[in-house]
Amino acid sequence: MKISQIKWALSAAALALSASAFAAPPTPAMISNACAGCHGTNGASAGPSMPSLAGHNKESIVVAMKKFKSGERPGTVMGRLAKGYSDADFAAMADFFSKQKFHATGQSLDSAKVARGKSLEEESCSRCHMEGGKEGKDDSPIMASQWLPYLQIQMGQYLNGQRKMPEKMAEKVKPLSKEDLDALLHFYASVK
Amino acid sequence: MTMQRRSFLKLMGAGAGLGAASLMTGCAGLGMEGPTGGRRVVVVGGGYGGTIAAKYIRMMDKSIEVVLVERNDHFVSCPFSNLYIGGLMKDLSALTINYDKLAANHGIKFVQAEVTGVDAGAKLVRTSRGDIRYDRLVLSPGIDFRAEEIKGYDLASTPELMPHAWKAGPQTVLLRKQLEAMPAGGSVVMSIPLAPFRCPPGPYERASMIAMYLKQHKPKSKIVILDGNPDIVSKKGLFLKGWKKHYEGIIDYRPAKKVTEIDAGKKTVLIEGLEDVRGDVVNLIPPQRAGAIAVAAGVVGPDKNWCPVNPTTFESTLKKDIHVIGDACIAGAMPKSGYSANSEAKTCATNIVNAMNGREIVDMSGINTCYSYLSAKEAVSVTGVYRVNKEKNVIEAAPGSVAVSPDLSELEAIYAESWLKNILTEMST
Ligand SMILES: Cc1cc2nc3c(=O)[nH]c(=O)nc-3n(C[C@H](O)[C@H](O)[C@H](O)COP(=O)(O)OP(=O)(O)OC[C@H]3O[C@@H](n4cnc5c(N)ncnc54)[C@H](O)[C@@H]3O)c2cc1C
Numbered sequence: 001m002k003i004s005q006i007k008w009a010l011s012a013a014a015l016a017l018s019a020s021a022f023a024a025p026p027t028p029a030m031i032s033n034a035c036a037g038c039h040g041t042n043g044a045s046a047g048p049s050m051p052s053l054a055g056h057n058k059e060s061i062v063v064a065m066k067k068f069k070s071g072e073r074p075g076t077v078m079g080r081l082a083k084g085y086s087d088a089d090f091a092a093m094a095d096f097f098s099k100q101k102f103h104a105t106g107q108s109l110d111s112a113k114v115a116r117g118k119s120l121e122e123e124s125c126s127r128c129h130m131e132g133g134k135e136g137k138d139d140s141p142i143m144a145s146q147w148l149p150y151l152q153i154q155m156g157q158y159l160n161g162q163r164k165m166p167e168k169m170a171e172k173v174k175p176l177s178k179e180d181l182d183a184l185l186h187f188y189a190s191v192k
Numbered sequence: 193m194t195m196q197r198r199s200f201l202k203l204m205g206a207g208a209g210l211g212a213a214s215l216m217t218g219c220a221g222l223g224m225e226g227p228t229g230g231r232r233v234v235v236v237g238g239g240y241g242g243t244i245a246a247k248y249i250r251m252m253d254k255s256i257e258v259v260l261v262e263r264n265d266h267f268v269s270c271p272f273s274n275l276y277i278g279g280l281m282k283d284l285s286a287l288t289i290n291y292d293k294l295a296a297n298h299g300i301k302f303v304q305a306e307v308t309g310v311d312a313g314a315k316l317v318r319t320s321r322g323d324i325r326y327d328r329l330v331l332s333p334g335i336d337f338r339a340e341e342i343k344g345y346d347l348a349s350t351p352e353l354m355p356h357a358w359k360a361g362p363q364t365v366l367l368r369k370q371l372e373a374m375p376a377g378g379s380v381v382m383s384i385p386l387a388p389f390r391c392p393p394g395p396y397e398r399a400s401m402i403a404m405y406l407k408q409h410k411p412k413s414k415i416v417i418l419d420g421n422p423d424i425v426s427k428k429g430l431f432l433k434g435w436k437k438h439y440e441g442i443i444d445y446r447p448a449k450k451v452t453e454i455d456a457g458k459k460t461v462l463i464e465g466l467e468d469v470r471g472d473v474v475n476l477i478p479p480q481r482a483g484a485i486a487v488a489a490g491v492v493g494p495d496k497n498w499c500p501v502n503p504t505t506f507e508s509t510l511k512k513d514i515h516v517i518g519d520a521c522i523a524g525a526m527p528k529s530g531y532s533a534n535s536e537a538k539t540c541a542t543n544i545v546n547a548m549n550g551r552e553i554v555d556m557s558g559i560n561t562c563y564s565y566l567s568a569k570e571a572v573s574v575t576g577v578y579r580v581n582k583e584k585n586v587i588e589a590a591p592g593s594v595a596v597s598p599d600l601s602e603l604e605a606i607y608a609e610s611w612l613k614n615i616l617t618e619m620s621t
Contacts, residue, residue: 024555030538034534047609076603
């Protein structure tokens, strides 16, 4: 028997018998693939109100999940789902999604708003949402190429107090008008 | 893996490996009846489960050949089909996918054919276009109906008169046409079978969407829900709240009313031989079992309806090398939903790839999120995270994760739309 055949025979039997008692714990891919039903394959979202998770830094995912679980961040299904996972599971998801390739969305956007946002972004946001939102400082999420409706829902929750702004963000947001903020969201949505 | 177990498995494996090579086949239509080279997975059913199983096997291992066999050249999603019935969509295009991109992107061999039988001994799938040999078979055929439990129900002719619309497509269109054609002041009768059935909240969402349609377009009409179950099966509090808010006097919900007989011509259903109910439109959802091909393959369990499987690999406990996912299988605490089928498919795919490469089997970590619309703009959801309980060897919900929305929500309706977009994109690209 060649090695590959032995392996095959071995594993065929393993599968036939394997009671789950023999199985290894879920891998980061196993845990994270389940999220793709809403967030897209490998975290590349096709749904305009759902964020892409691909390429986020680990900390942003872990922090978001913990806040959903504790109820600090408002959610619909996320708060409930997060209760089904441990901190180790959150770390596994973070590991998986941080390794996925950045997902560029194709959205049609008002170019005047994009331009206005671009002119504001460096001064207002770039210290934490770096590289045009392609990178995030500490637990700051990836903003680049996220769907505009998703960004608008989140900003809405910040502004009506449902979601708590980090202090530094609150300082920067305060002087901006609603139009400025919307322009900024347009800018981030446009970054590829 | 311990040494002891390794050698034991080796012995088992050596035995299991014999005899696969010397088979004769009849029809040669597809040229896939010969030996496989040892790495072919055949997936039957291109719906919520099958597309994902096929895709993820190829994503994880390009050396495995995947053949996806489906009777149609396109698939229409049941999720959101109730919105079409309620008049919120003009056609079914947003719910329809085909297999071109999926096949091209992942190198899946798509075969449009009816699977007519499975020879588990010869590891052969019989199709309308020829036989296909497999090393492993994944069945995700969805449901078929237990017509024999309703006297007077004819599988071919009854759905034309009393649509079930429980498989999306022409049936969905027919039900909407019947609603459009009914007189104002008329009545719709909907019959719900005893659980378990495909999509536990589905009938109640359907009733909400029909009531919404009646309220707008057919004044003074009613929908009578004859539920075979003793109570609303899923999201009860939320449905009752939504019905009170929007459809007071339109929905007449009657629990424990099991339809046992029908007269399709007279549009009348009979409850346990006692009570006749007539409707201008009758949406009769018959009791269900695993798709007929699962019965033919011999993987349906002692209840004669659903397929028992290993909760980690989704391999049938009755037939080696045949895996069953989606509505057809018994997945412990997981409800029969599209999202469950998606999670089950990924778990099954992962472990088929692991097994074919001699790697360790990995436990499942699955999700269900299922939205239901109550009105044009409000939806509710139920969620759950699912893991295997090692001692009991069954899939259980992670504590705290199974819960419904606190209230009707416009935001959830917006998220539901993106859910549909994402899951259908997953299935078709
Ligand atoms: C009205 C309604 C609303 C629903 N809403 C939701 C929802 O909002 N969210 C949710 O998660 N779920 C929902 N569901 C449930 C969901 O549709 C099913 O759980 C899901 O489709 C199951 O996937 P499956 O792969 O088992 O079967 P399916 O998706 O039905 O796929 C089976 C495929 O196999 C093919 N097939 C079967 N037999 C053969 C054969 N012999 N040869 C060739 N091809 C074959 C069929 O043509 C079909 O394409 C809803 C269901 C209904 C009826």
